[in-house]
Amino acid sequence: MSDYVDDAEAERWNHHPGMVSLNPLFAWPPDPMAVVRWYRGAWFQITAVSIPFLLAVIVWWALIPPLAAMETFAVGWMAQVWLANLLPQVLVAGGLHWWLYSRKGQGQVKKFDSRDLAYSNGTFTFGNQLWDNVFWTLASAITVATVYQWVIFWVMANGWVPVVTFAENPIWCVFWLALIPLWSGLHYYWAHRLEHHPMLYARVHALHHRNVNIGPWSGISNHWYENILYFSGYFIHLVIPSHPFHVMFHAMFQQVSPVMSHSGFEKIMAGDTEAAKAGDFFHQLHHRYFECNYGTSELPFDKWFGTFHDGSAEATTRTRTHKKQMYTR
Numbered sequence: 001m002s003d004y005v006d007d008a009e010a011e012r013w014n015h016h017p018g019m020v021s022l023n024p025l026f027a028w029p030p031d032p033m034a035v036v037r038w039y040r041g042a043w044f045q046i047t048a049v050s051i052p053f054l055l056a057v058i059v060w061w062a063l064i065p066p067l068a069a070m071e072t073f074a075v076g077w078m079a080q081v082w083l084a085n086l087l088p089q090v091l092v093a094g095g096l097h098w099w100l101y102s103r104k105g106q107g108q109v110k111k112f113d114s115r116d117l118a119y120s121n122g123t124f125t126f127g128n129q130l131w132d133n134v135f136w137t138l139a140s141a142i143t144v145a146t147v148y149q150w151v152i153f154w155v156m157a158n159g160w161v162p163v164v165t166f167a168e169n170p171i172w173c174v175f176w177l178a179l180i181p182l183w184s185g186l187h188y189y190w191a192h193r194l195e196h197h198p199m200l201y202a203r204v205h206a207l208h209h210r211n212v213n214i215g216p217w218s219g220i221s222n223h224w225y226e227n228i229l230y231f232s233g234y235f236i237h238l239v240i241p242s243h244p245f246h247v248m249f250h251a252m253f254q255q256v257s258p259v260m261s262h263s264g265f266e267k268i269m270a271g272d273t274e275a276a277k278a279g280d281f282f283h284q285l286h287h288r289y290f291e292c293n294y295g296t297s298e299l300p301f302d303k304w305f306g307t308f309h310d311g312s313a314e315a316t317t318r319t320r321t322h323k324k325q326m327y328t329r
């Protein structure tokens with residue numbers, strides 16, 4: 001059953017959440033109250049921003065050693081950094097998959113696409129969408145992300161770049177934390193646009209787009225080359241003065257938030273109550289129609305460059321025309 005939206009596009013979805021909204025920070029004329037509501041909604045509810053922040057606090061406290069211990073490459077601290085990446089991924093993706101898809105804990109409520117995941121389909125590695133996604137997430141994505149963090153922590157520990165502390169630079173540290181989702185969105189938009197070039201798409205990014213219908217493990221189920229590019233944004237911490245916690249928040253944001261945004265369900269329900277925001281219709285539209293919504297709703301590059309799909313039937317027609325033009329040039 002579709003939630004009623006006065007547009008033919010609504011008929012194509014089990015749950016259509018209405019027109020996609022973008023970060024009002026970039027809207028004109030300015031609407032400060034809408035901006036406050038947007039950021040309060042992202043940081044002070046259970047969302048794809050606050051969960052990564054909480055996970056970053058936990059792994060940084062429990063697993064990330066002091067910088068002094070990371071001056072030379074050694075198995076101990078390197079394994080701890082790997083676990084700091086692996087465990088939250090398994091916990092969140094595994095937990096959401098179990099609740100939403102194995103146990104079917106909330107049935108079809110708030111589920112965008114009525115179809116189930118493809119458990120038997122030759123397109124996927126091992127012929128199964130779940131095992132394909134688990135493999136590419138844990139073997140490829142977590143490996144590349146971890147190797148980058150090893151290098152960043154090692155450079156920081158050796159004092160080759162400035163490292164800030166929350167005690168000495170509290171305002172900068174908080175400001176930079178708040179900016180990380182914007183930086184991540186900016187880097188993602190350009191990397192992702194590049195990957196949709198027909199040459200790169202077929203060789204690299206098509207692996208992520210095997211998932212037309214997405215689930216939690218689809219989030220960072222990417223080809224090796226895509227991961228090399230996707231996580232390269234972490235090296236900003238060797239340019240912009242950072243604390244190791246900034247690196248871990250950036251990592252949790254870029255690794256765990258896609259798990260939530262790809263979950264396929266707009267909200268996680270606790271009985272009849274909406275307990276958490278999860279799926280991102282903005283990106284769900286990208287997986288169904290491909291040549292739209294390359295970025296995030298946080299930073300509206302798609303609107304500025306004419307590739308924004310707002311969830312309407314008219315936007316679907318425009319996207320299909322754009323795709324045809326891309327491949328007939």
Ligand SMILES: [Zn+2]
Pocket residue numbers: 192196205209286
């Ligand atoms: Zn894509």
Ligand SMILES: [Zn+2]
Pocket residue numbers: 208218219262283287
């Ligand atoms: Zn995706």
